[in-house]
Amino acid sequence: MRDRSFSWVNGTELPFQFTLVRDSVEVVYQPSHSTQVTGGGTTHSYNLRLKGLTDGEYQCYIIAKDVPDTLRGAFSIQSQCTDLDFLLIGDIQDGKWSEDPAFFKELHDRYADVDAVLFVGDMIERPHDQYWSMFSTSLAPFSKHIPFIPVPGNHEYLLGGLSSLGKRYIYAYPMPTNGPDNKKGRTYYIDYPLVRIIGLDTNMLVTNYFSTKSWLKNVLDMLAHSPFTIVMGHHGVHSVRKGRSNPLMKYGIDPILREYNVDLLLQGHDHAYSRNGSSNSSRPIYITQSTSMKCYAVGDPDDHDASFSGERMYSQIHITSDTLYFYSFKQDHTLFDSFKLPRN
Numbered sequence: 001m002r003d004r005s006f007s008w009v010n011g012t013e014l015p016f017q018f019t020l021v022r023d024s025v026e027v028v029y030q031p032s033h034s035t036q037v038t039g040g041g042t043t044h045s046y047n048l049r050l051k052g053l054t055d056g057e058y059q060c061y062i063i064a065k066d067v068p069d070t071l072r073g074a075f076s077i078q079s080q081c082t083d084l085d086f087l088l089i090g091d092i093q094d095g096k097w098s099e100d101p102a103f104f105k106e107l108h109d110r111y112a113d114v115d116a117v118l119f120v121g122d123m124i125e126r127p128h129d130q131y132w133s134m135f136s137t138s139l140a141p142f143s144k145h146i147p148f149i150p151v152p153g154n155h156e157y158l159l160g161g162l163s164s165l166g167k168r169y170i171y172a173y174p175m176p177t178n179g180p181d182n183k184k185g186r187t188y189y190i191d192y193p194l195v196r197i198i199g200l201d202t203n204m205l206v207t208n209y210f211s212t213k214s215w216l217k218n219v220l221d222m223l224a225h226s227p228f229t230i231v232m233g234h235h236g237v238h239s240v241r242k243g244r245s246n247p248l249m250k251y252g253i254d255p256i257l258r259e260y261n262v263d264l265l266l267q268g269h270d271h272a273y274s275r276n277g278s279s280n281s282s283r284p285i286y287i288t289q290s291t292s293m294k295c296y297a298v299g300d301p302d303d304h305d306a307s308f309s310g311e312r313m314y315s316q317i318h319i320t321s322d323t324l325y326f327y328s329f330k331q332d333h334t335l336f337d338s339f340k341l342p343r344n
């Protein structure tokens with residue numbers, strides 16, 4: 001958690017500079033640049049990875065010669081903490097410039113101090129500039145000072161049989177490269193003092209099933225220092241939408257999560273909310289979250305310990321050294337579901 005990645009895009013190539021400020025001392029970095037050309041147009045992506053930052057408060061700004069606007073941000077590094085807060089966002093898939101900017105501004109007003117925002121995939125409708133722009137605009141209040149921890153969903157992939165991840169994703173979200181060789185930057189883990197977060201790219205799992213399984217077992221074997229473990233992936237073990245099933249997650253990945261007593265599996269894809277498991281059951285607790293205007297009916301409520309569909313929802317995860325607290329809210333911010341887990 002001492003590392004931070006920064007990314008931004010521009011319609012034309014410009015000599016951007018990234019300046020980091022700590023205690024009035026400025027250090028200037030040159031970001032890496034990449035051009036993505038697709039049927040949707042040309043995008044110039046810039047990103048920068050900073051590793052091993054020391055504890056403290058930082059400001060940063062991005063400028064380019066002859067460009068009047070300066071993009072400013074601020075963030076904090078606290079490698080020792082007594083508690084952590086995460087906001088969990090399910091699928092968004094805004095395709096119409098709907099009410100998302102207002103909703104996320106409201107969320108930011110309530111959760112401006114979270115340590116990170118977790119996304120379980122399908123943040124965008126399709127991997128085009130227009131949809132990335134909707135997402136970036138909606139989430140802008142958060143993105144200037146709070147890290148995003150995403151996994152890709154099928155809507156970040158191109159349509160088609162043996163589909164591939166949209167070119168912009170890996171530049172927009174330069175995640176840790178500690179994943180298996182064929183999923184670097186998409187499958188990864190991040191260590192916070194109180195929790196290890198493991199992000200899985202569950203798309204096209206059939207093509208990298210064995211390498212993902214063996215990587216996951218290795219990462220879970222190194223758990224001695226982490227009081228809690230959260231795994232997140234777009235395609236879940238317990239499907240909410242009628243007729244859906246993910247056999248590789250259910251019969252391949254889930255036994256590993258149960259063997260290692262992973263605390264939470266965070267899932268998306270089904271455009272409804274569900275919880276399987278409770279404070280008294282074995283782990284993990286399975287959560288499917290959706291923050292989309294697009295909703296699917298719950299297939300069978302009896303298949304879940306809690307379920308709901310029909311509006312956007314989101315969750316807050318609060319972690320202390322001995323307890324994980326989980327709260328799910330409806331879009332009017334009323335509490336719908338909650339539980340707590342003691343340290344395993």
Ligand SMILES: [Fe+2]
Nearest residue numbers: 122153154269
């Ligand atoms: Fe999906």
